[in-house]
Amino acid sequence: MRYQVRGAASVLIAWSSKILVAAIEPSTRQLGLSNAFVGVFVVAILGNAAEHATAITMAMKNRMDLSLAIAIGSSVQVALFVAPVLALASLFVGPAAMDLDFPPGLVLVVVLSVLITGQVAGDGRSDWFKGVQLLAVYLILGMAFAFLAGGSPH
Structure with a gap:
């Protein structure tokens, strides 16, 4: 059970990191x-x-x-x-x-x-x-x- 929770947390962190990168790239270009x-x-x-x-x-x-x-x-x-x-x-x-x-x-x-x-x-x-x-x-x-x-x- 403990490993499943850690695995799910890792997946959620990877997903949120992908969202962060996707949000930063256009903002970076727009702000120069x-x-x-x-x-x-x-x-x-x-x-x-x-x-x-x-x-x-x-x-x-x-x-x-x-x-x-x-x-x-x-x-x-x-x-x-x-x-x-x-x-x-x-x-x-x-x-x-x-x-x-x-x-x-x-x-x-x-x-x-x-x-x-x-x-x-x-x-x-x-x-x-x-x-x-x-x-x-x-x-x-x-x-x-x-x-x-x-x-x-x-």
Whole structure:
């Protein structure tokens, strides 16, 4: 019974993902957004909405250790597991193999993100001003991807 529920949940998630992609593509073209912006910001926000909500809830309950673990863990999971599995799966499924050859701008953003996260989480303390600074960095990177990245990242 438990596996049937998991299987049904997986099918529903795949179906809703297909609807999400179908809705994003025309909107992206109409708004003139680059593929890099949509992939790095829009899909990341929508795809991890549950993790974001849980991290915010834990932060509101003053459980910053758990909030940071959820937020950072989600990113690490995608970087170390999801991306390599997708690259391997693309060898068997899809029109072309996916590589992990990222443009220098995206690599720079990842390096900066790791450095900033290390600075924020390194001392084990948090306050509202650190949150505002992180939101400002996210907004600056979002604007850079929206206005400077033209078209496809390759």
